[in-house]
Amino acid sequence: MPDILVAAADLDRLERSAGMAPGSITREDHQVVAALERAGASAGVAHWDDPAIAWHDADAVLVRSAWDYPSRRDEFVAWAGEVGAGTRLFPDADVVRWNTHKSYLLELEDRGAPIVPTAWLGAGDVVSLADLARDRGWSQVVAKPAVDLAGLHLLVAEDPVAAQDDFAALVADHDVLVQPLLRRIRSDGEVSVVCIDGRVSHALHKQPAPDSWRVHEEHGGRFEVVRLDRSRATLAEWVVAATGVEPLVARVDLVPADDGAWQVGEVELVEPALYLGWVPEAADRLAVALLGRLAAGDATPPGVAGH
Numbered sequence: 623m624p625d626i627l628v629a630a631a632d633l634d635r636l637e638r639s640a641g642m643a644p645g646s647i648t649r650e651d652h653q654v655v656a657a658l659e660r661a662g663a664s665a666g667v668a669h670w671d672d673p674a675i676a677w678h679d680a681d682a683v684l685v686r687s688a689w690d691y692p693s694r695r696d697e698f699v700a701w702a703g704e705v706g707a708g709t710r711l712f713p714d715a716d717v718v719r720w721n722t723h724k725s726y727l728l729e730l731e732d733r734g735a736p737i738v739p740t741a742w743l744g745a746g747d748v749v750s751l752a753d754l755a756r757d758r759g760w761s762q763v764v765a766k767p768a769v770d771l772a773g774l775h776l777l778v779a780e781d782p783v784a785a786q787d788d789f790a791a792l793v794a795d796h797d798v799l800v801q802p803l804l805r806r807i808r809s810d811g812e813v814s815v816v817c818i819d820g821r822v823s824h825a826l827h828k829q830p831a832p833d834s835w836r837v838h839e840e841h842g843g844r845f846e847v848v849r850l851d852r853s854r855a856t857l858a859e860w861v862v863a864a865t866g867v868e869p870l871v872a873r874v875d876l877v878p879a880d881d882g883a884w885q886v887g888e889v890e891l892v893e894p895a896l897y898l899g900w901v902p903e904a905a906d907r908l909a910v911a912l913l914g915r916l917a918a919g920d921a922t923p924p925g926v927a928g929h
Contacts, residue, residue, distance in 0.1 A: 636690045670701055682712060738887055741800040748790075814826050815874045823904050826848065872889065
């Protein structure tokens with residue numbers, strides 16, 4: 623019987639530090655543990671930053687809701703390296719390093735993925751947001767840190783001139799992505815596609831609250847399970863393959879451009895929300911896939927080509 627540890631954040635502590643009401647963050651880890659046990663494993667949840675945990679004693683470690691890493695990414699990446707040196711880590715440390723900074727989108731774009739058009743800025747750059755937007759032909763923009771979660775620091779600049787002070791404060795401390803504000807998100811929402819072992823498992827349509835651009839539940843977004851058409855399913859699976867690894871689990875967020883074409887907003891390989899509250903059977907698919915890899919002596923393929 624394989625022994626598997628599910629690595630998570632202390633979500634109670636995260637809610638307190640973010641000023642959220644208790645229970646604001648969806649809990650999925652225990653559903654994954656229950657599915658692993660149904661599949662024949664011994665499993666439990668541990669906080670990734672708990673120094674008392676003997677990670678190397680486990681047959682495998684599965685990263686799940688480690689959603690407090692943005693404020694200490696270097697520590698999280700170092701933890702992944704240490705754990706991966708002693709046991710099988712899903713995903714491996716190279717993937718953790720690569721996918722926790724949104725510059726991975728640049729590489730996916732180079733490989734042909736239809737990424738949302740993006741201007742990239744380094745922390746400390748001094749830039750006029752209005753000039754950047756005008757030069758790109760964008761009337762309204764969004765700016766977000768390259769290391770962030772759930773849109774916590776997303777800046778929506780419907781008036782780039784008026785948003786300059788907030789934008790300058792954001793760039794002072796973060797690498798930042800600036801993108802055009804996709805108007806159709808407000809009316810059409812976005813689609814999150816969960817893939818297990820490279821194949822579509824399920825998808826959710828996420829609709830922002832009225833008069834909002836954010837689709838996250840904590841910002842009032844509404845979710846529903848949808849059946850994907852073949853074109854979006856094919857795109858999501860192609861994007862997962864284009865990462866250059868074979869992730870156990872991935873989530874591809876597709877957003878509508880103003881012309882209706884689907885573009886890639888995010889590709890989460892490390893700790894994607896799986897929406898198990900809507901599709902609980904996906905936990906069993908994940909468990910079977912993980913145990914299959916262990917039985918085959920496989921983990922996430924080591925390294926990401928070119929990183």
